[in-house]
Amino acid sequence: MYIDDSYELYKKLKSLKLLQESPSFWWPHYGSFEVVLGVILTQSTSWKNVEKSLVNLRVNDLLSLEGMSTCNLDVLMLHITPSGYYRNKAKYIKLLTQNIIETFGDFETFCTEVSREWLLAQKGVGQESADSILCYACKRCEMVVDSYTQKLLNALGYEFESYDELKYWCENIHSYFSDEELPKVYAEFHGMIVEYMKRYSSRKAIEIVF
DNA sequence: GGCCAGGTGTAAA
DNA sequence: TTTACACATGGC
Numbered sequence: 001m002y003i004d005d006s007y008e009l010y011k012k013l014k015s016l017k018l019l020q021e022s023p024s025f026w027w028p029h030y031g032s033f034e035v036v037l038g039v040i041l042t043q044s045t046s047w048k049n050v051e052k053s054l055v056n057l058r059v060n061d062l063l064s065l066e067g068m069s070t071c072n073l074d075v076l077m078l079h080i081t082p083s084g085y086y087r088n089k090a091k092y093i094k095l096l097t098q099n100i101i102e103t104f105g106d107f108e109t110f111c112t113e114v115s116r117e118w119l120l121a122q123k124g125v126g127q128e129s130a131d132s133i134l135c136y137a138c139k140r141c142e143m144v145v146d147s148y149t150q151k152l153l154n155a156l157g158y159e160f161e162s163y164d165e166l167k168y169w170c171e172n173i174h175s176y177f178s179d180e181e182l183p184k185v186y187a188e189f190h191g192m193i194v195e196y197m198k199r200y201s202s203r204k205a206i207e208i209v210f
Numbered sequence: 211g212g213c214c215a216g217g218t219g220t221a222a223a
Numbered sequence: 224t225t226t227a228c229a230c231a232t233g234g235c
Contacts, residue, residue, distance in 0.1 A: 043215095088218080123219080
C-alpha cells in the first residue's frame with residue numbers, strides 16, 4: 001500500500017484501533033510533571049524499566065518538581081537504577097528540575113512559557129525529548145518523531161535528511177484539524193506509530209497491514 | 211548469550 | 224559537519 005501523506009497514514013493507523021480509549025493520549029499521566037521524568041528515563045530504555053523507576057520515586061514521594069530538584073543525587077541514582085544510564089539521567093533530571101524552578105517557578109508556568117530552544121539548551125534534552133516534553137507534558141502543538149517513525153516511513157518508501165524534515169512531514173496533518181484539537185492529534189499520532197511498530201515491526205513484517 | 215529498548219553528550223576525524 | 228563511542232539495566 002502506498003501512503004500519500006501524513007493524514008492518510010494517520011487515518012490508516014487510527015482505523016487499526018491501536019490505542020486504548022482513554023483520556024491520556026497515549027503517554028501515561030499526559031499533561032503532568034511525571035511526563036518530564038519519563039521522557040528522560042525512557043531514553044534508549046524500555047518503558048517497563050521506566051515504570052520501575054517511577055514506582056520507586058512515587059513511593060518515596062519524589063514525583064514533584066520540588067522533590068526532584070532537592071533530592072540527594074545518590075538517592076536519586078538509586079531510585080532510577082532500573083532505567084539504565086542512571087548516573088547521567090540522575091544528573092540531567094536534577095539540573096533540569098532546578099532550572100525549571102529557577103526560570104519558571106512552577107510546573108504550570110513552565111508549561112505555558114517554556115520554548116523548544118530553552119529545552120534544547122538543557123543537558124540531556126535532545127530534539128526528541130524536547131518535543132516529547134512539549135507534546136505530552138505541556139500539551140503543546142509539537143509532533144514527536146523517533147526511530148520508530150523513521151523506520152516506518154522508510155519502509156513505506158520515504159527518505160528524510162533530518163529529524164526536522166521528518167517532523168514537518170508528519171505535522172503536515174495540521175491543515176486537517178483545528179488548532180484546538182491539534183496537540184491531541186499529534187500526541188495520538190506519535191503514540192499510534194510507536195504502538196504499531198512495537199506490534200508489527202519487531203522482526204520484518206511491516207507489510208502485515210500496509 | 212546476544213540484541214534491543216519511547217536518545218544524548220562528547221571527542222575525534 | 225559527520226561518525227564513533229560511552230552511558231547501563233532488564234526482557235526476550
